[in-house]
Amino acid sequence: xxxIPFFLSIAFLVLSCGGLSQSSWFAIPxxxxxxxxxxxxxxxxxxxxxxxxxxxxLARVRWLxxxxxxxxxxxxxxxxxxxxxFNHEERAMVYRRSKDVSSxxxxxxxxxxGQPPYEWLSHSIAARHPEETxxxxxxxxxxxxxxxxxxxxxxxxxxxxSLGAHAIEALNRGAAKGGFFHDTGEGGxxxxxxxxxxxxxxxxxSGYFGCRAKDGGFDPVRFQETASLDQVKMIExxxxxxxxxxxxxxxxxxxxxxxxxxxxxxxxxxxxxSPPNHTAFSNPLELLHFIARLRELSGxxxxxxxxxxxxxxxxxxxxxxxxxxxxKADFVVVDGAEGGTGAAPAEFLDHIGAPLREGLLFTxxxxxxxxxxxxxxxxVSGKQISAYNMASSLALGADWINTARGFMFSLGxxxxxxxxxxxxxxxxxxxxxxxxxxxxxxxKAERVYQFHKNTVAALMEVVGAxxxxxxxxxxxxxxxxxxxxxxxxxxxxxxxxNTGDLLETPKVTHLHRAWELASSNSFDPKG
Numbered sequence: 254x255x256x257i258p259f260f261l262s263i264a265f266l267v268l269s270c271g272g273l274s275q276s277s278w279f280a281i282p283x284x285x286x287x288x289x290x291x292x293x294x295x296x297x298x299x300x301x302x303x304x305x306x307x308x309x310x311l312a313r314v315r316w317l318x319x320x321x322x323x324x325x326x327x328x329x330x331x332x333x334x335x336x337x338x339f340n341h342e343e344r345a346m347v348y349r350r351s352k353d354v355s356s357x358x359x360x361x362x363x364x365x366x367g368q369p370p371y372e373w374l375s376h377s378i379a380a381r382h383p384e385e386t387x388x389x390x391x392x393x394x395x396x397x398x399x400x401x402x403x404x405x406x407x408x409x410x411x412x413x414x415s416l417g418a419h420a421i422e423a424l425n426r427g428a429a430k431g432g433f434f435h436d437t438g439e440g441g442x443x444x445x446x447x448x449x450x451x452x453x454x455x456x457x458x459s460g461y462f463g464c465r466a467k468d469g470g471f472d473p474v475r476f477q478e479t480a481s482l483d484q485v486k487m488i489e490x491x492x493x494x495x496x497x498x499x500x501x502x503x504x505x506x507x508x509x510x511x512x513x514x515x516x517x518x519x520x521x522x523x524x525x526x527s528p529p530n531h532t533a534f535s536n537p538l539e540l541l542h543f544i545a546r547l548r549e550l551s552g553x554x555x556x557x558x559x560x561x562x563x564x565x566x567x568x569x570x571x572x573x574x575x576x577x578x579x580x581k582a583d584f585v586v587v588d589g590a591e592g593g594t595g596a597a598p599a600e601f602l603d604h605i606g607a608p609l610r611e612g613l614l615f616t617x618x619x620x621x622x623x624x625x626x627x628x629x630x631x632x633v634s635g636k637q638i639s640a641y642n643m644a645s646s647l648a649l650g651a652d653w654i655n656t657a658r659g660f661m662f663s664l665g666x667x668x669x670x671x672x673x674x675x676x677x678x679x680x681x682x683x684x685x686x687x688x689x690x691x692x693x694x695x696x697k698a699e700r701v702y703q704f705h706k707n708t709v710a711a712l713m714e715v716v717g718a719x720x721x722x723x724x725x726x727x728x729x730x731x732x733x734x735x736x737x738x739x740x741x742x743x744x745x746x747x748x749x750x751n752t753g754d755l756l757e758t759p760k761v762t763h764l765h766r767a768w769e770l771a772s773s774n775s776f777d778p779k780g
Contacts, residue, residue, distance in 0.1 A: 258310040259293035262286050323670050333363045338591070338636070339658065339668060347638055347662040350707035351700035371735045374644055375742075377720030383713050387432065388724050390652045392487065394581040394628045398553030401452075401486045404433035405724050406643065406709050408701075409634040409655035410456050410491070410559070412440025414504070414513045415672070419692040420664055420681045425449025426694065427663075427701025436655065439491055439527070442479050443516035449698070453484050456559070457547075458491040459501065460527035462517035469526070471533040473550055475518060480551035487583070488547050490540075490558040492531070495588035495635055497597035498561040498606040501529040510684065536775050537567075537574035545580045557584035557629075562612035565619075565764065566778050569755075569771035572623045576756075577773045581628050585620070586655065587612045589635025609635035610649070614747055617650030618764060622755030626650075638662070640711035644719075648727040649743060663704035664697045 266286035272279035289310060296302075296309035304312040318325075326336070333342040342363060349356040364371075393400025408428055413421050421443060428435040428451030435451050437443075439458030446453055457464070457476075464476035480488060493499060504517075506524040514521040534540045540558070548556045562568060575581050589609025590602075607615070613633050620626040630652040637643055638659035646654060658666070665679045677683040680692035716724055719731050729744035736746075748763045759768045770778035 255308045255311060259290070259297075262289040262293060262310065266290050323668070327668065336668075339638070339662075343638060344662055344668065347659055347704060350711075351663040351704040353703040353707065356707070356711075369735045369737045372645065373733050374641070374648070374715065374719055374731055375733055376718045379720050381717045381720065381722065383717045383722050385713065385723060386710065388709070388713065390630060390725065392557075392584050392630045392652075393555050394583045397548065397555055397583055399555070400583075401434075401555050403486075403653055404431070404705075404709070405647070405653045406705060406712070407433045407454075407632075407653065407655050408435040408660050409657035410436040410438040410489075410494070411657050411661075412438030413443035413445060413516050414440045414508065414684065416681060417677075417683050417685075417689040417692070418443075418445045418512065419689045419694050420661075420697075421445040422448050423664060423692065423694045423697035424660060424701055425451040425453075426698035427660075427705065428452065430698065430702040431705040433705055434486060436489065440513070441516040441518065442482070442485065443512065447482075447484060450484065452486045453482075454487045454489050455480065455485050456489045456491050458527055459529065459531045460517070460525065461533070462519070465518045469532070472518075473546070476547070477550045480547070480554065485551070485554070487554055488551055488556040489584075489586060490531075490544070490547075490556070492558050492560040493563065493588070493606070494559070495561045495590050495606060495609070497601040498563055498588075498590065499529055500597065500601055500605075502527040508684070513684075537570045537773050538578065540571060541574045541578050541580040541582075544582055548583075555583035557582045557586065559586035559588055559634075561588045561590055561606040562615055563606060564776075564778075565615060565767035566770035567776045568616065569619055569623075569764070569768055570773060570776060572619055572625060572755075573771055574773040575625060576623060581625065584630040584632060584652075585616060586632040586634060587616050587651075589613075589633070591635045609633060609637075609646070613646060613649055613651060615764075618748070618750040618762075619755070621650075621752055622750040622759075622762065622764065624753045624756060626752070638708075640708060640715045643708075643712050644715045644724070644727060645732050647724045648729055648732045649747075650729075652725065659708075660701060660704065663700045664692065665700075 269279050269282040269286055293309040296305035299305060331341060334340045346356050388405050389402045390405055391400050391402050408424055422445040425435050425446055426449040429449050434454050436454045437446055437456050439456050439462055441463030442455055461471045463479055464472050466472040504525040506522045509519060509522055511521055519525045534543045544556045589612060590606030591609060616631055620629055631650055632653045632655055633646050633651040634655040637646060637654045637656045643654045661681055664681050666681055667679060669678050671677050672682040675683050675685055677688060680689040721727060729749060730742045732743040734743055734746040750762055754762050755768055759765045772779050
């Protein structure tokens with residue numbers, strides 16, 4: 254039975270060959286069945302796939318189904334709210350806002366709002382229509398000479414190389430038109446970042462791309478050259494990322510083209526390694542002095558760091574180092590373990606690092622408990638594409654929101670899950686020139702701009718419904734959380750520290766054990 258498709262192909266090939274003497278049209282089935290017979294012979298003789306050897310031709314149906322599975326599930330099987338990482342309703346919302354068409358939904362929610370867990374924002378009888386259409390947040394600790402006024406919604410880190418040239422330029426042109434920033438990712442500031450003219454946050458990973466010395470370490474001279482560019486508004490040290498926290502990286506030499514080598518400051522065609530940890534510092538005190546050094550080299554621009562929360566005592570150790578030295582980071586970006594554009598092992602995607610909500614709450618409590626929150630702003634990144642996602646994070650302590658995949662959707666991403674294969678069908682996550690051709694920079698830049706504009710407008714509608722005039726006025730009490738046991742505001746559902754609690758009464762806080770383990774001169778726990 255398992256050889257029937259192969260034998261039928263042979264039979265039809267023989268019959269088609271016999272019909273050639275009667276009509277030239279039989280050449281078509283001859284070619285078709287000839288290819289199937291050839292495929293069957295290959296399957297039988299090849300040594301690598303047992304299924305193909307045992308089920309020639311027929312086993313190819315399984316292979317085809319595996320290839321088409323993401324598309325079939327997305328467009329045929331899944332409901333509006335079932336898809337992962339992003340469901341159809343979420344993707345459709347981004348597409349509509351990017352095209353500047355109505356994103357309203359008819360006939361009620363697709364969610365089962367009666368089933369816990371469920372959250373909502375409490376609206377106010379004194380709701381308003383805020384006059385602010387471009388809410389900003391000023392980033393810069395005391396003593397930072399060139400603070401930056403940032404939008405509350407910005408493009409999260411995506412490197413040139415993981416995204417193609419057309420995608421990078423379109424994102425930056427959209428950011429320039431909309432007045433929001435574009436995080437470079439750790440791949441350096443490329444010519445395509447510069448081409449758009451939009452504000453940049455330069456991310457420095459452990460590979461120090463763009464300011465990399467020959468030995469792979471940090472080169473202050475090269476850093477100063479790029480950091481001095483007016484287009485670069487802030488510097489972000491990447492301690493870890495949500496997709497694969499604590500995991501280094503390897504860039505194969507085959508992917509190091511002339512343009513990537515130029516942006517990253519590495520030799521063309523040479524394999525490049527990024528260690529899981531930084532070499533410019535080895536403890537919290539050294540990290541703070543490195544921040545101060547970068548701030549000085551950049552001419553006083555804000556410098557902060559990004560991380561996915563792991564060992565709690567390590568972040569609290571950084572807080573202790575800030576209190577001890579008086580050197581403060583200008584901002585902290587909390588990256589959720591929900592993953593992102595970076596491909597990673599399944600174990601890292603699913604079980605390494607804190608999810609965004611938990612990471613944000615901890616970071617907020619750590620900074621507030623140490624009396625540092627007024628000076629240090631918090632950005633968050635991790636599946637933040639809707640006004641509700643943004644408002645809930647802002648209510649729990651964030652000052653601004655970054656998104657990567659949201660802006661990829663605005664470029665036309667269809668969630669084909671081919672980001673790591675260099676075969677992105679929409680020309681976004683690929684360096685393949687022929688595939689990038691499909692992405693027209695001017696058209697997609699406009700969509701990036703419209704997505705930002707319409708999403709911020711939706712956020713301000715939510716802010717007004719709650720009774721606030723600016724996103725910074727959102728508080729934990731505005732967010733209500735329903736579980737199987739109770740319904741209460743986030744200010745009661747989650748432990749919330751008050752200013753100075755860790756300094757004055759650490760033993761009565763839920764962070765007391767991690768606080769005791771934290772040391773300003775080491776990332777290792779005390780004892």
